[in-house]
Amino acid sequence: MNVDNVKRRKINQAVNFLEELSWLLDSKRNFDLKEVSKLIRSLTESDIQSDISTKYSSVNQNKNILVGILPNLFLDQDLFKSNSDLTEFSESVLHIIIPRFEKRSRYEIIGLIVCAVPDLDDSALSNLVEALTLITGNKDKLKQVKAEKNKVNFSWNDTIHNLNKS
Secondary structure, three states: OOHHHHHHHHHHHHHHHHHHHHHHHHHOOOOOHHHHHHHHHHHHHHHHHHHHHHHHOOOOOHHHHHHHHHHHHHOOOOOOOOHHHHHHHHHHHHOOOOOOHHHOOHHHHHHHHHHHHHHOOHHHHHHHHHHHHHHHHOHHHHHHHHHHHOOOOOOHHHHHHHHHHO
């Protein structure tokens, strides 16, 4: 088969395609392709948004709030001076155990804690979220907690309980 025959065959295929497309479009005169494309695009986008929100949301938003609050709170070196302070909070309040915390960096420990939050019982977190929101949203309360933290018998659980009472 020479080059001219191949060209002629491709041209004939293109002409046949255009004729068929033209007949199809003529038979569907009330069919607006622009509207169809907009409809398909909007369905696709809403399905994607629905899939994302279903996959990443929880009925109770406590986990989502904690994931936002904890990193900033943990980066406060007055409140969490050492890695052991981070792991003590993690174990006593969140019941998240960080193995070999002595060999991990501060940021690695924070990441491990934050990544474990989605596995926590959402309903049991409301008191904690209220207390941490109060601490992070009120500089006076934060100063009060920092002062309490320096005392000998400091307990995060007691502090959270007291914050929720006030």
